Amino acid sequence: MTTQAPIPVVINGAAGKMGREVVKAVAAASDMALVGAVDRNPNLQGQDAGEVAGIEALEVPIVNDLQATLVMALQERQLPVMVDFTHPDSIYENVRAAIAYGVRPVVGTTGLSAEQIEDLADFADKASMGGAIVPNFSIGMVLLQQAAIRASQYFDHVEIIELHHNQKADAPSGTAIQTAQLLEEMGKSFNPPRVTETEKLPGARGTRTEEGIRIHSVRLPGLIAHQEVIFGAPGEIYTLRHDTSDRACYMPGVLLAIRKVIQLKSLIYGLEKLL
Known part of the structure; x- marks a missing residue:
């Protein structure tokens, strides 16, 4: 053998x-x-x-x-x-x-x-x-993304916040971009405008994808890799979050x-x- x-x-x-x-x-x-x-x-x-x-x-x-x-x-x-x-x-x-x-x-x-x-x-x-x-490569992040895809069927408003250590060179993170892409594959647009927004400081509202999803990047020492996907609707907020404490x-x-x-x-x- x-x-x-x-x-x-x-x-x-x-x-x-x-x-x-x-x-x-x-x-x-x-x-x-x-x-x-x-x-x-x-x-x-x-x-x-x-x-x-x-x-x-x-x-x-x-x-x-x-x-x-x-x-x-x-x-x-x-x-x-x-x-x-x-x-x-x-x-x-x-x-x-x-x-x-x-x-x-x-x-x-x-x-x-x-x-x-x-x-x-x-x-x-x-x-x-x-x-x-x-x-x-986190299994937990894959599960978060799958839950976000399911939630996107019922929520029209969503924003993504990704938080990483301050030695990360690119922003937004590849994970946040991929999460937004997965949601956009549902074939719908998000965050229909309610008012005409004005940014008093450029970038205050983060970046915006073609289908309207906002992505915000945070870079601080003490962080490793973290992501929130926040869905909103009248009277409720649904938050999905993934945190890492060890690579x-x-x-x-x-x-x-x-x-x-x-x-x-x-x-x-x-x-x-x-x-």
Whole structure:
């Protein structure tokens, strides 16, 4: 009886807050093997990815050459996967590189535009490659979004507030944008105007989507990742809220995506498509 070889995993952004959690999760998963750790932090080059993450040494050094690491990963027997938690400025090129080299991307970095996602999906289709772009890996967030979709059938007024730590580079968050998109797929407009609004300070009412949903972004130290979806109607308010207190909450979703992505033939958007 032969056992299946573990899935080779490259982590891009391995020394970041999320990257370190992914290193620990992959190292603890019996069906995965960390084969590459990439990060741009010059102070950590050559250090062991496991030790940087706070666990035992994994004999995988942190390097700053993504393409060379992808090529190395292809030498493994199984289909390799790249998990990316980097920066909005580099994510598009990172995903294109992974697809070009035949490495399946699992993307947690937000900030991709709708046009970039469409372009990457076309590129993956031409390469017959599976991939996953996931704005939020939390199972709880998926459940919140499903509840919001149900509520949107009965409420015409809704606003979204997303709150993150002050080191998050993009706003609104990818999760808030995706939540609004899911509500707009119901085929209705929201927040019909009751008065002519005037913003005394630009941005006071947040951003507004094409279908009228307002999104507000808060950035403060002490926060991790939080979101409220607030529905209003005469005489009542219905609030859905999701809070994270530890980035470990995202790891079941990350591991699920790694296992599922090697079976995909196209690029998908959203964790709900893998559940």
